[in-house]
Amino acid sequence: MTTTALPAPTVLVADIPPISQDQINRFGALLGTHGKIHTDPEFARNTPLKGVIVQGMLVLAPIHEVMSRIFGPERWLANGRIETKIIAYTRPGEAGRITVEIERSDAAEASGSFTIAKANGDSVLVGTFRLGGAA
Amino acid sequence: MSVTTGHTYYDDLVEGHAFPPYQWTVTDADVAELEACVVVGPLRTPDGTAVPTAVPTAETATETAGRKPLSPFMLNTFKAMRVAISMPDGLLHARETLELHAPAYPGDRLSLTLRVKSKHIKNDKKFVLMEHEITRVDDQRPIMTVDRLIVWVK
Structure with missing residues (x-):
């Protein structure tokens, strides 16, 4: 399967609907990220974070679908790499947006950066990506 | 390990x-659960122009057997850490690097x-x-390497 050639630089975005406490709890149970700071609002209120925060990996997880749509899942899953830094918290009920900036995209390599931000534009997670050639 | 709390500090x-390998299998029910948690809208340009889906998406991609590959985030489990370490409350996730080597599928026996x-x-x-380090047990194929800074x- 081939990947559509994309002009670079290209900026693409995708919206993330608000993440509910139920989604946080289910994600935590599924993947072991069920710490009280994510799943126990009363406990979380009495911490320095003053409330529940969404798991960083639940915020980041949509990047898989976005990378698969842009580059094709075969290439992404066989040769993809992302590095990410969590720079702020996401609270339950907050929506987000992924912005992907493709700096290079050809048959040999694709690379660029991405940001996940809240609806008000504040970044919560930043990172870079790189893909090798098609598997 | 703390004698008083039993937690690992x-x-x-x-x-x-290195801790003993953690082995597990992702089921179709697990995949459905992840899909209920992880939702993302259509891809578009910043001005709102829809981006044609000229490549197969993760939702539509299939192997010859009709199986859809697993999201790396389905494999990026904290359960191995919870088995190996008595994690105290208050740990914070700072950075994550995912290096993908090969797709995995529901039903694959995996080792971390x-x-x-x-x-x-x-x-x-x-x-x-x-x-x-995540590998598929059957063929020992590397699937994914994750570096998690906590x-x-x-």
């Missing part, structure tokens, strides 16, 4: 130590080897870098 973790890659203290914060509570 920064000083208990030894650089280079967890290792304390490094530790350091910066600005009085205690950081632990945990390496996760701020340890104390």
Whole structure:
């Protein structure tokens, strides 16, 4: 399967609907990220974070679908790499947006950066990506 | 390990130590659960122009057997850490690097080897870098490597 050639630089975005406490709890149970700071609002209120925060990996997880749509899942899953830094918290009920900036995209390599931000534009997670050639 | 709490703290973790492999299988029900949690809208340009789906999406991609590959985030489990370490409340996730090697599929038997890659203290914060090597048991094929940097509570 081939990947559509994309002009670079290209900026693409995708919206993330608000993440509910139920989604946080289910994600935590599924993947072991069920710490009280994510799943126990009363406990979380009495911490320095003053409330529940969404798991960083639940915020980041949509990047898989976005990378698969842009580059094709075969290439992404066989040769993809992302590095990410969590720079702020996401609270339950907050929506987000992924912005992907493709700096290079050809048959040999694709690379660029991405940001996940809240609806008000504040970044919560930043990172870079790189893909090798098609598997 | 703390005698009083039973939790594993920064000083208990030894650089280079690898824990016994954690093995598990992702089921179709697990995939459905993840899909209920992880939702993302259509891809578009910043001005709102829809981007044609000229490539197969993760939702539509199939192998010849009709199987859809697993999201790396389905494999990026914290359960191996929870089995290996008595994690205290208050750990914070700082950075994550995912290196993908091959797709995995529902029903694959997977093995995760967890290792304390490094530790350091910066600005009085205690950081632990945990390496996760995930392989498919049947053919020993590497699937994914994850480096997870965690701020340890104390």
